[in-house]
Amino acid sequence: MNRSEQDIAVKIVGLKKRYRLGVIGGGTLQGDIQSWLARKRGKEDPNAVIGKKFHEKNATFLALDGIDLTIYKGEKIGIIGHNGAGKSTLLKVFSRITAPTEGKIYVDGRVSSMLEVGTGFHEELTGRENIYLNGAILGMSRAEVDSKIEKIIEFSECRKFIDTPVKRYSSGMYVKLAFSVSAHLDADILVMDEVLAVGDVKFQQKCLNKMSEVSSSEGKTILYVSHNMNTIRQLCDRCVVMDHGKIVFDGDVDEAIAIYSQIQKKDRSSFVDLTNAKRYNRVENTRYMTFKSIEFLGKDENIFSNGEHASARVVIDSEIKVEHAKIRIGFYDVYDRKIGSGICTDVGVIEPGKNSIDLDIDFTGIVDGTYRGELILFTQDSFSGVSEHDIVLEGFWFDVYNKSDIPWNAFKWGSVRLRDIIKK
Amino acid sequence: MSKKWTAIIESDHKLVDLKLKEVWHYRDLVWLFVKRDFTTRYKQTILGPLWFVIQPLFVTIVQTIVFGNMAGLSTDGVPELLFYMSGNVAWLYFSACVTSTANTFLSNARLFGKIYFPRMTSPIASAISSLINFVIQFLILLGFLLVFILQGANVHITWVAALTPLLVLNLAVLGTGFGIIISSLTTKYRDLQVMVSFGLQLWMYFSPVILSASSLSDKMYNVMMCNPVSPVIELMRYGWLGSGTTPFLFWGISWGVSVIVLLIGIMLFNKVERTFMDTV
Numbered sequence: 001m002n003r004s005e006q007d008i009a010v011k012i013v014g015l016k017k018r019y020r021l022g023v024i025g026g027g028t029l030q031g032d033i034q035s036w037l038a039r040k041r042g043k044e045d046p047n048a049v050i051g052k053k054f055h056e057k058n059a060t061f062l063a064l065d066g067i068d069l070t071i072y073k074g075e076k077i078g079i080i081g082h083n084g085a086g087k088s089t090l091l092k093v094f095s096r097i098t099a100p101t102e103g104k105i106y107v108d109g110r111v112s113s114m115l116e117v118g119t120g121f122h123e124e125l126t127g128r129e130n131i132y133l134n135g136a137i138l139g140m141s142r143a144e145v146d147s148k149i150e151k152i153i154e155f156s157e158c159r160k161f162i163d164t165p166v167k168r169y170s171s172g173m174y175v176k177l178a179f180s181v182s183a184h185l186d187a188d189i190l191v192m193d194e195v196l197a198v199g200d201v202k203f204q205q206k207c208l209n210k211m212s213e214v215s216s217s218e219g220k221t222i223l224y225v226s227h228n229m230n231t232i233r234q235l236c237d238r239c240v241v242m243d244h245g246k247i248v249f250d251g252d253v254d255e256a257i258a259i260y261s262q263i264q265k266k267d268r269s270s271f272v273d274l275t276n277a278k279r280y281n282r283v284e285n286t287r288y289m290t291f292k293s294i295e296f297l298g299k300d301e302n303i304f305s306n307g308e309h310a311s312a313r314v315v316i317d318s319e320i321k322v323e324h325a326k327i328r329i330g331f332y333d334v335y336d337r338k339i340g341s342g343i344c345t346d347v348g349v350i351e352p353g354k355n356s357i358d359l360d361i362d363f364t365g366i367v368d369g370t371y372r373g374e375l376i377l378f379t380q381d382s383f384s385g386v387s388e389h390d391i392v393l394e395g396f397w398f399d400v401y402n403k404s405d406i407p408w409n410a411f412k413w414g415s416v417r418l419r420d421i422i423k424k
Numbered sequence: 425m426s427k428k429w430t431a432i433i434e435s436d437h438k439l440v441d442l443k444l445k446e447v448w449h450y451r452d453l454v455w456l457f458v459k460r461d462f463t464t465r466y467k468q469t470i471l472g473p474l475w476f477v478i479q480p481l482f483v484t485i486v487q488t489i490v491f492g493n494m495a496g497l498s499t500d501g502v503p504e505l506l507f508y509m510s511g512n513v514a515w516l517y518f519s520a521c522v523t524s525t526a527n528t529f530l531s532n533a534r535l536f537g538k539i540y541f542p543r544m545t546s547p548i549a550s551a552i553s554s555l556i557n558f559v560i561q562f563l564i565l566l567g568f569l570l571v572f573i574l575q576g577a578n579v580h581i582t583w584v585a586a587l588t589p590l591l592v593l594n595l596a597v598l599g600t601g602f603g604i605i606i607s608s609l610t611t612k613y614r615d616l617q618v619m620v621s622f623g624l625q626l627w628m629y630f631s632p633v634i635l636s637a638s639s640l641s642d643k644m645y646n647v648m649m650c651n652p653v654s655p656v657i658e659l660m661r662y663g664w665l666g667s668g669t670t671p672f673l674f675w676g677i678s679w680g681v682s683v684i685v686l687l688i689g690i691m692l693f694n695k696v697e698r699t700f701m702d703t704v
Contacts, residue, residue: 005427019702029613092701096433096540099698105433119538124464133460136453137541 003072008108009189009221010071010094014407015103017064017089017245063089065245066407067103073188076215076222078232078253080260081242087225090242091115091193094223109188109221112138116193117178123167127158127177130166134181148184155210156180157203176203183210189221190214208234229257243370244399248334249411263334263370268303270296272396274375280391288319289350289389291375294396297358306368306402310361315354316377316390322350328376329361329395331415333369339415365416368402443694446542453541457549462556476560480516484509491634498639500667503577506568510665511633513561514595514657519624520554521599526620528607529700536701543697544690547607551600558592569664584663584670591656591663594675594682598652601686608692611700632657638669645669652678 064086071077079087093100095113120137121130131152135145145152153159156177158169166174182190190211212235214220226232232239232253239256241249241263249259274291292315296302304310314327325348330341347357375395378388408417447454466472484505491497492504499507525547529536532546572579610616629635631653637645648654655674662668 008427032612093433097537098701100433100435102435106427106429107431107433108427108429110430113539116538120535122460122464124467125460129460129463133456136450136456137535137539139450139541140452142452142455 007072008070008106009073009075010069010108010223011106012067012069012094013104013106015064015067015090015093015105016062016101017086017093017098018060018062018101020060062245064093064100067245067247068407069240069247069250071221071223073109073221074215074219075238076212076236077224078236078239078256079223079225079242080227080229080232080239080256082260082263085242086245087242088115088193089245091191091223091225095191107189110139110186111189111191112182112185112187113191114179114182114193115191117175117182119178121166121174121178124165126165127156127162127169128153130177131181134178135185138182138185139187140185144186152180152184155183155206172200172203179203179207183207183214187220189223191223193225194227204231211235229260232257243334246368248369259334262336268301268397268399270299270302274392274395277392278394280388280393283389283391287390289322289325289377290317291315291377291390291392291395292317292354294375296396296398302396302398304363304398304400306366306400307362307364310363310398312359312361314357314359314375316350316357317354318350318352321352322379322389324348324379325350325389326378326380327357327359328378330374330376331366332372332374333410333415334371335411337415339366339371363400365418366400366402367408367410367415367417368400368404369410369415370397370399371415372397443542443544447544447548450542450545454545454549454552457545458553458556461549461553476557477564480509480512480561481564483512483516487512487634497634498636500636500638501578502661502665502667503572503579506565506572506577506579506665507636507661507667508634509565509568510661511631511657513558513565514591514660515628515631515633515653516561517554517558517592518595518599518653518656519628520557521551521596522603522606522624523620524550524554525600525603526606526610526617528604529611529696530607530614530617533701544693547600547604547693550603551596554599555592555596565664579664580666582663582666584659586663587659588663591660594656594679595653597686598678598682601682601689604689604693605685608689608696608700611696627651627653630654632661632668636668637671638667649674650677652681654678 067086067090079090081087091113092098092115094105095111095115097115120134122133125133128149131149132142132145135148136142140148153162156173156179158173158177161169161173166177169177208231211222215222222235224232224235236253238251239249239253240247241256241260243263248263249256271293272295273293275293277291294315295313297311297313299310302310324346327344327347328341329343331339333339342361344359347359373395375390375392376388377390378386380386404417466475469475471478487508488504492499492508528543528546528550532543536543569579569581606616606620630648630651632648635648637648637654637658640648649658649671655671655678658668658671659675662670
């Protein structure tokens with residue numbers, strides 16, 4: 001892939017969007033002025049909830065947390081991620097509906113965004129009038145619509161009703177007409193958010209074909225957000241996975257979908273019953289020691305900040321008595337790459353029956369992200385031979401929140417940040 | 425080789441950026457908005473476009489009866505109907521500019537939240553569609569004027585009438601300016617909407633719509649003319665009916681105020697436009 005800067009359609013650099021949590025403003029002008037004056041004079045905000053500190057009231061949330069993305073002309077990019085991952089915020093900022101807090105987006109070409117089907121349609125106007133209105137809202141001139149109206153009507157399959165007010169339309173017709181307008185735009189970059197989720201399958205297919213066609217024949221760049229993996233697979237040739245306002249994967253579509261489904265699957269709840277957890281084949285049926293459960297104490301969800309020590313209670317069911325048992329916990333990132341392991345070298349004596357063991361796990365060095373932990377119970381004989389008694393592959397999921405001074409690219413740099421290198 | 429970008433989206437923005445080029449690019453949209461307002465306003469009504477005429481006519485008749493006949497207020501010797509109607513036509517245009525643009529953000533929140541186009545097209549379209557109402561009402565006024573002139577009433581058209589386009593533009597600038605200031609603030613404080621209709625009513629009584637300016641004392645006259653709408657109405661009336669005063673100095677001040685209000689409005693509007701989806 002040898003593409004020059006001239007082939008770039010969109011370049012996103014360090015994009016951030018910050019939202020304030022809680023109630024924005026005091027709600028009244030008087031309250032806002034009071035708060036503002038107090039802030040200016042460095043006093044306590046009279047409108048703050050008593051007992052809450054200043055910074056708590058102004059807690060913020062990064063919907064987009066440092067997005068870097070370069071899109072080349074003619075690429076069809078899919079954006080996937082679970083709800084709240086920041087996909088829609090990204091499209092909103094990109095479509096200039098709301099301004100970013102930090103960072104820049106460089107755009108080359110005319111952008112047309114479809115974040116919703118039929119925006120700007122007026123109920124009282126006829127289909128034809130709405131085509132003109134919608135076209136103009138999307139940035140087409142009257143002459144442009146004039147030259148395309150026949151194609152648009154043809155594509156929409158609504159010719160019969162084109163001079164009827166759209167309030168009489170069925171929702172399907174409405175969608176078809178709206179999509180037809182957008183599909184015939186002269187834009188260089190098409191941005192779409194879940195717009196194909198509506199309409200019947202046949203029309204969906206028609207739209208997908210139409211979009212593939214315009215992309216390949218006219219070289220249009222497409223940004224497409226969807227939860228429907230099939231349409232992503234069909235339309236896109238590159239895919240980005242977002243999680244917690246960050247891009248966690250960028251590349252091949254199938255790989256991206258695999259990662260996405262893994263992120264989706266994870267359950268960060270603090271108590272995990274391991275009785276039926278996925279185990280390594282060898283120990284699946286024959287074992288005399290079993291991990292029953294793991295619980296992170298004092299947590300509702302396994303979300304840790306960097307440097308935090310987690311207290312975990314592991315319950316082991318044993319048929320025999322074992323001395324000097326050891327526990328190893330291996331950590332994987334969302335790309336399913338092993339990032340390292342930690343060992344508890346002596347959990348003491350394991351008695352027959354239920355044993356409850358409290359562990360202290362230190363996450364220092366693990367960078368911001370989502371991880372999976374595997375659990376291994378093993379012993380070591382006097383000849384240093386290791387025998388593993390139970391291997392739980394999917395033990396628990398957890399998140400590490402670690403605001404780094406330098407934006408950390410885990411995909412390229414790895415998921416562990418070693419101690420800082422010091423200049424002597 | 426450095427690349428030329430079509431657009432750069434970033435967090436900071438210029439304070440006064442009229443974005444005229446962009447609005448011009450979307451001129452077809454402005455036109456379609458005007459058309460949409462015009463054609464949909466009176467769909468599914470009994471009287472339809474007649475409402476354009478009925479509203480000012482009713483107001484004028486009520487004023488003629490209440491203020492002219494019952495209260496006996498001076499109309500500078502001009503037929504009461506013409507006096508009130510001329511004031512109303514001008515005032516209604518101004519207040520329409522304010523009220524129709526004051527809701528720009530709130531009433532378009534759904535649309536603005538889903539798609540980008542220069543937001544300024546919306547208030548511009550509102551001002552233009554109000555202008556259509558104004559023209560229709562103004563033509564009716566001219567019709568009445570003609571009837572009264574033919575009957576030999578004490579009215580005559582003066583050269584000031586030629587300034588009408590500038591007078592109307594002044595009202596448009598002032599009204600739209602106030603409207604977009606209010607629309608920017610209503611994204612945060614909703615009760616401003618209520619204050620608008622209330623405030624406009626009060627404002628009308630401080631304009632020479634009902635009161636004849638020349639019947640006031642010098643001091644009160646000067647106070648009233650400080651209201652930027654007053655000199656416009658007064659000049660309009662002088663131009664077409666030949667009665668009242670010609671406060672050209674105050675008109676100059678009014679223009680100054682209007683331009684400043686509009687500039688402040690655009691500044692606020694551009695600021696709010698960028699993030700209003702997060703507060704609305």
